Amino acid sequence: xxxxxxxxxxxxxxxxxxxxxxxxxxxxxxxxxxxxxxxxxxxxxxxxxxxxxxxxxxxxxxxxxxxxxxxxxxxxxxxxxxxxxxxxxxxxxxxxxxxxxxxxxxxxxxxxxxxxxxxxxxxxxxxxxxxxxxxxxxxxxxxxxxxxxxxxxxxxxxxxxxxxxxxxxxxxxxxxxxxxxxxxxxxxxxxxxxxxxxxxxxxxxxxxxxxxxxxxxxxxxxxxxxxxxxxxxxxxxxxxxxxxxxxxxxxxxxxxxxxxxxxxxxxxxxxxxxxxxxxxxxxxxxxxxxxxxxxxxxxxxxxxxxxxxxxxxxxxxxxxxxxxxxxxxxxxxxxxxxxxxxxxxxxxxxxxxxxxxxxxxxxxxxxxxxxxxxxxxxxxxxxxxxxxxxxxxxxxxxxxxxxxxxxxxxxxxxxxxxxxxxxxxxxxxxxxxxxxxxxxxxxxxxxxxxxxxxxxxxxxxxxxxxxxxxxxxxxxxxxxxxxxxxxxxxxxxxxxxxxxxxxxxxxxxxxxxxxxxxxxxxxxxxxxxxxxxxxxxxxxxxxxxxxxxxxxxxxxxxxxxxxxxxxxxxxxxxxxxxxxxxx
Numbered sequence: 001x002x003x004x005x006x007x008x009x010x011x012x013x014x015x016x017x018x019x020x021x022x023x024x025x026x027x028x029x030x031x032x033x034x035x036x037x038x039x040x041x042x043x044x045x046x047x048x049x050x051x052x053x054x055x056x057x058x059x060x061x062x063x064x065x066x067x068x069x070x071x072x073x074x075x076x077x078x079x080x081x082x083x084x085x086x087x088x089x090x091x092x093x094x095x096x097x098x099x100x101x102x103x104x105x106x107x108x109x110x111x112x113x114x115x116x117x118x119x120x121x122x123x124x125x126x127x128x129x130x131x132x133x134x135x136x137x138x139x140x141x142x143x144x145x146x147x148x149x150x151x152x153x154x155x156x157x158x159x160x161x162x163x164x165x166x167x168x169x170x171x172x173x174x175x176x177x178x179x180x181x182x183x184x185x186x187x188x189x190x191x192x193x194x195x196x197x198x199x200x201x202x203x204x205x206x207x208x209x210x211x212x213x214x215x216x217x218x219x220x221x222x223x224x225x226x227x228x229x230x231x232x233x234x235x236x237x238x239x240x241x242x243x244x245x246x247x248x249x250x251x252x253x254x255x256x257x258x259x260x261x262x263x264x265x266x267x268x269x270x271x272x273x274x275x276x277x278x279x280x281x282x283x284x285x286x287x288x289x290x291x292x293x294x295x296x297x298x299x300x301x302x303x304x305x306x307x308x309x310x311x312x313x314x315x316x317x318x319x320x321x322x323x324x325x326x327x328x329x330x331x332x333x334x335x336x337x338x339x340x341x342x343x344x345x346x347x348x349x350x351x352x353x354x355x356x357x358x359x360x361x362x363x364x365x366x367x368x369x370x371x372x373x374x375x376x377x378x379x380x381x382x383x384x385x386x387x388x389x390x391x392x393x394x395x396x397x398x399x400x401x402x403x404x405x406x407x408x409x410x411x412x413x414x415x416x417x418x419x420x421x422x423x424x425x426x427x428x429x430x431x432x433x434x435x436x437x438x439x440x441x442x443x444x445x446x447x448x449x450x451x452x453x454x455x456x457x458x459x460x461x462x463x464x465x466x467x468x469x470x471x472x473x474x475x476x477x478x479x480x481x482x483x484x485x486x487x488x489x490x491x492x493x494x495x496x497x498x499x500x501x502x503x504x505x506x507x508x509x510x511x512x513x514x515x516x517x518x519x520x521x522x523x524x525x526x527x528x529x530x531x532x533x534x535x536x537x538x539x540x541x542x543x544x545x546x547x548x549x550x551x552x553x554x555x556x557x558x559x560x561x562x563x564x565x566x567x568x569x570x571x572x573x574x575x576x577x578x579x580x581x582x583x
Contacts, residue, residue, distance in 0.1 A: 033107065033195075035102055035103075035104075035107055035108060035109035036055075036107055036108050036109070036191055036194060036195060037055075037108075037109055037110065038108065038109070038110035038146050038149040038150055038153075039110075039146065040054065040055045040194060041108075041145055041146055041149050041187065041190050041191055041194060042142045042143065042145060042146035043055075043142070044190050044193060044194040044197075045141055045142040045145045045146075045186075045190045046142040046212070047207060047210075047212060047216075048193070048194075048197055048204040049203060049204040049205065049206055049207070049222060049224075050216065050218060050222070051194055051197075052197055052198070052203050052204055053203065053218055053221060053222060054218070055194070055198065056197075056198050056201075056203075056331070057203070057328070057329040057331055057332070057466070058327060058328025058329050058466075059218060059221050059329070060218075061217045061218055061220065061221060082096070082099070083096065083099055083101065083115070083157075083159070086157060086158030086159055087158070091117065093116075093117070094116070094117040095114060095115065095116050095117075096114070096115040097113065097114055097115075098111060098112075098113065099111070099112045099115050100112075101153050101154070101157060102153065103152065103153040103156040103157065104156075105156055106152060106153070106156055106191070107191075107195070108149055108152065108153050108191065109153070110149055110150045110153055112124045112125075112126070112150050113125055113126050113127045113167075114126075114127070114167075120160070120162065121159065121160030121161050121162060122154050122159045122160065122161045123161065123163060123164050123165060124147060124150040124151060124154065124161065124164040124165075125164065125165045125166075125167055125174075126143070126146060126147050126150065126164070126165070126166050126167070127167050127169060128143060128166055128167065128168050128169065129168075129169055129170060130168060130169070130170040130171075131168055131170035131171035131173075132166075132168040132170075132171050132173045132175055138166075138175040138176070138177070139166050139175045139177065141186070143166055144166070144177050144183060145183070145186055145187045145190050147164045147165075147166060147177050148164075148177070148179050148183050148184060148186075148187040149187055149191070150164060151163075151164055151179040152179075152184070152187065152188075161179065162178070162179055163176060163177060163178045163179055164176075164177050164179070165177065201331065202571075202572075203571060203573065205227075205573075206222055206223075206224030206225075206227050206228055207224055208224075208228055208233065208235070209225070209228075209235050210224070213225070213238075214238065219240070220240060220557075220560070220561070220564075221564060223240075223561070223564055223565070223568065225237035225238050225549075226240075226549055226561075226565065227568055227573055227574055229548075229549065230548075230565075230568075230574040230575070230576075230578060231573070231574055231575070236549070236550060237549045237550075237551065238551075239551045239552070240549075240551060240553060240557075240561070247281065247282050247283055247284035248282070248283070248284055248537065249283075249284055249285045249286075249287055249537065250266065250278050250283045250285070250286050250287065251287045251289065251530075251533055252268060252286070252287065252288050252289065252292050253289040253290060253292075253314070253526060253529060253530075254268075254270055254275070254290070254292065255290040255291045255292070255314060256270055256271060256291065256292075257269070257270055257275075257288075257292040257293070258270070258292075258293045258295070259286075259288075259292065259293065259294045259295065259298055260295040260297070260298050261280075261295065261297050261298040261301050262277070264279060264280050264281065265277045265278060265279050265280060266278045266280060266283065266286070266298060280301065280302075280305060280307070283307055284307065285307060285308045285309070285310060285460055286302060286307060286308070286309045286310070287309075287310050287312065287456070288309065288310070288311055288312065289312045289313070289314055289529075290312075290313070290314035291314070294309065299322065303322075303323065303324035304324070306323075306324060306464075308321050308322065308323045308460050308463065308464070309321060309322040309323075310322075310456050310459075310460065312452070312456070315523055317452060318452050318455055318456045318459070318482075321456070321459060321460060321463070323463060327463070327464065327465065327466035328466075329465075329466035331571065332465075332466040332467060332567050332570070332571065333466065333467065333468050335567075335570040335571050336467055336468060336471060336484075336570055337468075337471060339473065339570050340471050340472065340473055345473070346395065346473040346474070347392070347393075347394070347395060347398070349473040349474065349487070349577060350392075350395055350398055350473055350474035350487075351389055351390055351392055351398060352576075352577060352579045353473075353474055353487055353488075353490045353491060353579060354389040354392075354398055354401065354402050354474070354490065355386045355389040355390050355579070356490070356491035356579035356580060356581045357402070357490040357491045357493060357494065358382055358385050358386040358389060358402070358405045358409075359382075359383075359386050359581045360491055360492075360493075360494040360495050360580075360581055360582055361382060361405070361409045361493075361494040361498075362379055362382035362383060362386070362409075363494070363581075363582050363583075364416075364494040364495070364498060364499060364502075365378065365379065365382070365409060365412060365416065366379055368416040368502055369415060369416065370415055370416060370417065370418065371412070371415035375412070375415075378408060378412055381405075381408050382405055382408060382409065385401055385404060385405035385408070386405075388401050389401050389402070389405075395474065398474075406434065410434040413434075413443070413498075416502055417443075417502065417505055417506060418505070418506045434447070438519065438520060438521020438522070438523070439521055439522055439523070440520075440521065440522060441522055442512065442515050442522055443501065443505070444522070445515060445521075445522045445523055445524060446501045446504060446505070446510065446524070446532060447497065447498065447501055449524055449529070449532060450496075450497035450498070450500055450501055450532070450536060451489075451493065451497050453497075453533070453536055454489050454492060454493070454496055454497050455482060455485050455486060455489055457540070457559060458482075458485035458486075458488050458489045458492075458559065459482045459485040461559045461560050461563050462482075462484055462485055462488065462563055464560075465560065465563045465564055465567060466567070467484055467563065467566075467567070468484065469482040469483075469484045469485045470482050470483055470484065471483060471484055472484040472485075472486060472487040473487055474486075474487045474490070475487055488559075488562065488563065488566070491579055491580055491581065492555075492559070492580070495555070495580075495582060496536070496539055496540065496555055497536075499539060500532070500535050500536040500539045503535055503539070504531065504532050504535045509531050509532075509534075509535055510524075510528055510531050510532050510535070511528075514527050514528025514531060514532075515528060539555065540554070540555045540556040541554055541555070541556055542554060542555060544558075544582065545583070546558070546580075547580070547581060547582065547583050548578055558580065562580055565577060565578060
């Protein structure tokens with residue numbers, strides 16, 4: 001059985017991948033290269049970039065098509081079969097399901113859904129979701145090539161196989177596929193082509209305006225239209241269509257909470273009493289604050305489902321996160337480390353990040369200004385700082401420009417608050433500047449808490465994409481500091497964190513009674529944290545029009561897109577990293 005491919009069910013007019021003239025045969029002796037799965041040959045024939053992303057970089061994303069494909073294969077997954085010896089006399093009408101077989105000489109491997117024995121040899125049967133396509137060959141070339149790989153594997157192991165069948169579950173039809181010389185040639189060309197791009201270590205370019213892309217489950221990882229657009233193509237990107245994800249972060253801040261798995265849910269208990277439950281499929285990540293406990297079976301299930309757990313102090317300080325084995329994309333981390341040691345690349349990225357942060361702060365100030373005087377000079381000062389950041393020649397110089405812009409911006413932050421709300425709730429009348437560790441007033445307490453949640457969100461996103469969140473370009477490495485997460489969050493501080501603070505205060509969602517004063521600092525209490533987390537998560541779910549790609553996208557999804565675009569830049573696919581600046 002081959003796992004259902006992301007593009008399954010999205011077959012359109014044939015778009016034949018260009019094959020290289022140079023073959024790269026599998027080494028015969030002493031090789032430690034991985035065997036090529038038959039499904040990956042299918043993917044290569046359909047789209048070389050898709051095969052590279054899956055096989056070399058370890059990318060994977062579920063879609064309705066892949067889930068439906070697994071349902072089609074349920075029976076063959078349950079019943080495993082073993083082949084008799086090649087020289088044994090065959091039983092009449094023998095059928096074997098889910099047979100794994102390798103061909104070391106060819107460097108191929110496949111799990112065959114069904115094997116049928118006949119008087120003329122063995123016939124592999126490959127299950128496919130959907131209906132039989134009405135094309136001249138009876139099936140599309142990628143499926144025929146995948147089936148031929150199975151025939152080649154059988155032949156190498158001494159089992160004669162000259163034809164096979166594709167079974168389409170949607171129409172319950174079989175299509176006979178002859179393993180003739182032409183199909184064998186195409187199959188080996190695809191195998192050699194896949195091995196060649198893998199050895200080359202460079203991801204193939206995306207398809208251009210292809211009808212294959214929208215239904216592919218890896219479209220939000222591949223970003224074909226976005227990459228082509230940023231490389232100078234005039235065709236604007238199509239709306240980024242990804243599966244609708246109802247899952248949201250789950251926050252637990254009760255100090256004595258115990259979390260365990262019960263069926264398909266997470267159960268939260270306090271002193272033996274169940275206080276809350278949440279369905280696992282509706283949880284995108286688990287956020288534990290304070291001395292909450294997590295049982296081992298629950299943690300194992302979360303890692304199996306790819307749901308990260310982030311750990312915070314009771315006050316919200318981000319301590320770290322737990323995940324499964326991590327992302328397999330070593331290429332991306334190699335490119336990240338290489339760039340992080342290159343001063344020019346670090347400065348180039350840092351200039352863009354600081355410029356975007358200042359411009360977004362300028363936009364937030366202009367839109368939310370409530371002062372009596374015209375903010376024109378302040379806005380102009382921030383614009384000049386952004387231009388200076390773009391021309392900075394060293395990171396130290398950039399730090400000075402950023403510090404000056406922050407002083408100008410936060411010096412006017414009090415004028416972004418409703419005066420009646422500030423007076424009634426004793427909020428920002430004493431807010432003069434940004435302060436922290438500990439924050440000395442309610443507004444600074446909210447800002448610090450928002451930044452802690454935002455850096456946690458970026459750490460989760462970067463880890464999921466394949467980056468090392470602790471190796472940055474602008475923020476220098478320091479023990480325990482997620483430098484890359486701090487880099488990437490810079491342009492989003494005004495748009496997400498500071499915007500949420502203004503909303504919480506101006507709408508009265510967080511009040512003066514939601515704070516406690518202790519040890520010379522001000523912090524949110526339990527109610528205040530609940531209220532503010534709701535505001536911040538609502539902001540992350542808000543949709544905006546992307547200023548570059550001109551389609552609607554939520555801030556939550558935008559973080560992932562920006563992380564993947566950074567990867568595309570570091571891997572040399574696009575000339576520059578496009579920072580996000582709101583209109």
